[in-house]
Amino acid sequence: MTLTLPDMICFALYSATHAMQHVYKPLLDDLGLTYPQYLVLTALWEQDRQTVGALGRQVQLESNTLTPLLKRLEERGFVTRTRDDRDERQVNITLTEPGRALQARAAHIPACVLEKTGLSVDDLTRLRDQITTLRDHLRGA
Amino acid sequence: MTLTLPDMICFALYSATHAMQHVYKPLLDDLGLTYPQYLVLTALWEQDRQTVGALGRQVQLESNTLTPLLKRLEERGFVTRTRDDRDERQVNITLTEPGRALQARAAHIPACVLEKTGLSVDDLTRLRDQITTLRDHLRGA
DNA sequence: GATAATATAGTCGTGTGCGATTAAATCGCA
């Protein structure tokens, strides 16, 4: 049995993810951020000073992806990367003042995206929960 | 207002897409295919001999992504790339015999993935339709 | 029939993702 692309839930996810990033693109361009960089900063705005590993568990990325991304954020002056004194294996990521200031400049983004979805907050919340449940099943949880 | 990652539907999509690709990975490794390559072949199994542009409209990718991907599929002997005689701007992508044979070797994949989702076919169908609707809204349809 | 506009693939540069591996620090346990 072979399904066609429109029948496949994997393709629905794949193409919806790309469409979502396409909506974010112009909004993030104004801040000079890529989409994964925005996700990492969102985690840091919620909780500053996290290790690479802790950030990775939140955004679901490994150090092989995060390390170069974080170096780029450091080059742009949004975060600092410092070895932990107590455990030198770990690297602490801390927001700089410009990095913190981005939060205010990004505050309008969720409403812009919500409007583009054409769905109500309730519908989106339900859909988000279903997608999250699917993801957790796939991850073997 | 700033949402946390678990609240964001964009992150639900993003992380679910990665989890889905993680499930496909070992299944596709057996065939020597990447996930986007599998999507392109799915389109060709449904309808052989398509132009680069037609394939791109189905999998939602541009020629800058498709051309190198299709060259790799050609190198592996799964497709041929030939300029159209009537319109030399277009390149026709055609399955080879090994490329067609892959369809049978991939036939078990949908059932394997379905099982990993832990959801019923009905639930998945409903979820797929909701995600597709969201995608089409985001694309401005 | 010449030429501007459009369509189609392709090229290039940047930034992810990720499997495999490495280097260094810490931990566990005899």
Place this chain on the structure above:
DNA sequence: TGCGATTTAATCGCACACGACTATATTATC
């Protein structure tokens, strides 16, 4: 205390994605 196992980032190589641009072919307009 010493030493193997584990943890943590980082490195490397490959394959997407995609914006910007290019080259060529076709179409439209006069």
